[in-house]
Amino acid sequence: MTGTTEGSAPRRTRIQQEKRELILEAALEVFSANGFRGSTIDQIAEAAGMSKPNLLYYFRRKEDIHETLMQRLLDTWLAPLRELDDIGDPLTELRSYIRRKLEMARDFPRESRLFANEILQGAPRIRPMLEGELKTLVDEKATVIKGWMRAGKIARTDPWHLIFSIWATTQHYADFDVQVRAVLGADRGGDGRFEDAARFLEQLFLDGLKPKS
Amino acid sequence: MTGTTEGSAPRRTRIQQEKRELILEAALEVFSANGFRGSTIDQIAEAAGMSKPNLLYYFRRKEDIHETLMQRLLDTWLAPLRELDDIGDPLTELRSYIRRKLEMARDFPRESRLFANEILQGAPRIRPMLEGELKTLVDEKATVIKGWMRAGKIARTDPWHLIFSIWATTQHYADFDVQVRAVLGADRGGDGRFEDAARFLEQLFLDGLKPKS
DNA sequence: CAAATTTTTGACCGGTTGGACAAACGTTAG
DNA sequence: CTAACGTTTGTCCAACCGGTCAAAAATTTG
Known part of the structure; x- marks a missing residue:
């Protein structure tokens, strides 16, 4: 987290941008079909093609997504x-x-x-x-x-x-x-x-x- | 609703009728507010003023409710x-x-x-x-x-x-x-x-x- | 190359949830 | 009273779920 601080938006690497995008797309699919409480992190992770801990590396909590x-x-x-x-x-x-x-x-x-x-x-x-x-x-x-x-x-x-x-x-x-x-x-x-x-x-x-x- | 067996509808005592009604009223409250997967049997039981096993005595499964x-x-x-x-x-x-x-x-x-x-x-x-x-x-x-x-x-x-x-x-x-x-x-x-x-x-x-x- | 950093994963944990079960409790009929 | 039946509850369990962690793997940097 070096360089100029940018307001509140955290700096992200290219790969972070892409993976976050991928997760959000998967989450949209899962959340819209099952609701928030009806969806599990595992479902989203699978839909995004990654493991649950990996997903949680990009979004700390389910609610953040x-x-x-x-x-x-x-x-x-x-x-x-x-x-x-x-x-x-x-x-x-x-x-x-x-x-x-x-x-x-x-x-x-x-x-x-x-x-x-x-x-x-x-x-x-x-x-x-x-x-x-x-x-x-x-x-x-x-x-x-x-x-x-x-x-x-x-x-x-x-x-x-x-x-x-x-x-x-x-x-x-x-x-x-x-x-x-x-x-x-x-x-x-x-x-x-x-x-x-x-x-x-x-x-x-x-x-x-x-x-x- | 006395006497003669009626097709497939199971025979129920008066207390069963009442309690089932109570549970359905409570379940309507809880389900409509949280969705099916977002609701727990405990919530419904509490809203109906009874214990979870007691509720499950009247409805075998959550889905039945x-x-x-x-x-x-x-x-x-x-x-x-x-x-x-x-x-x-x-x-x-x-x-x-x-x-x-x-x-x-x-x-x-x-x-x-x-x-x-x-x-x-x-x-x-x-x-x-x-x-x-x-x-x-x-x-x-x-x-x-x-x-x-x-x-x-x-x-x-x-x-x-x-x-x-x-x-x-x-x-x-x-x-x-x-x-x-x-x-x-x-x-x-x-x-x-x-x-x-x-x-x-x-x-x-x-x-x-x-x-x- | 090697060091530093980022990304990925398997294993694990505590809490929750749906549901089972047997024992206790209450009620009624004989 | 007591046997039978319906009702209620405490306890328990296995599955699931959100989230942690340390360590491995990959990538970037010097």
Whole structure:
């Protein structure tokens, strides 16, 4: 640990970087499938192709892996919401936010499930982040949305619950994937289900269910 | 429940009935908060006010408790969907289905979380039921909804994804309760959040976000 | 090369967990 | 009272799990 001290981030060798990455990837697989308490260090080590003590050389405690994973996750997970911008047509903005979120559910289901697992258990490890960083971000975007409503660009509703409903409907396709596939069956449960979902959600959020008449 | 032997259901004394009920209530509390693997028999026993061997006298294995719980759960959990009827105004029917589901999320959050936990882990213990009983029920209701669409009573969309979206948006308030409260904050995260959610969801599903103009 | 440092591993440990078991306890019927 | 039956508990065990440690192996450095 020589040379210039770098804030709090420890210096790491190239091999440490790679192995840590390997472990985090394996841990994401295992944690998202079994939850934190349901996963064992041995499982993660095996998935990463190394022995348990070797893994513990890179991460001292099981919780350290989970914590690191969680920190990285939140950044990428909230990126779509951060991109929700005041410039451009409101309805278009919301539509692309929904689309981006749905794509994340499709492309990063493990991340979604890891997050869902944490929240389901009461978010013991990230509650401060929810009440701090997340709340701030959502409040900020809610203000933007309220502006759109005042300007008559979208219908008046509760912006917070609107955001909740977008989270719920999109992440559902990652978190409840097994159920979705089971209900849709072999024929409709294939790759096309995300396109069907995208079409449906667009209509739901824009027009609702009332008939044109 | 006296006298005659009833198929495969084992005969039980009154005290057995009561204690089993007590255990299932305690297990619901513990399982829904910690997941299956995250819960210990000791925890359940303590929550039920008895010793571990005593608990194991009523349920031979930990998994038996979970299985029994799961079977009962599914019945009550799908009741609102079963009630979705072809009689009455379609939009009203859907609106009350959403309301009933939201009430269940409010009144039975533990059941919702238990179910979510199971699905998240890949539904190892109830997959057959999803592909069988659940799929049948949903397909049946999808047909009803399709009829409404053909009759011009509601807009044309994918009935399956419509049902998914109702599940997702309502159960979100039970499964992600911690997050919802954190984001809404102390002032808006109180008991009123379910009424706000009900109002929002009604508007979303009926009219969508497009402004009246 | 050899010394120093980093990486990997086998063996081990203490605590926990699911579950077995026999003995004790309580209750009821004869 | 006592025998029979249902209930409860203390004790025990084997498997598992998170984590330690010292020593070997590999790699880097001089």
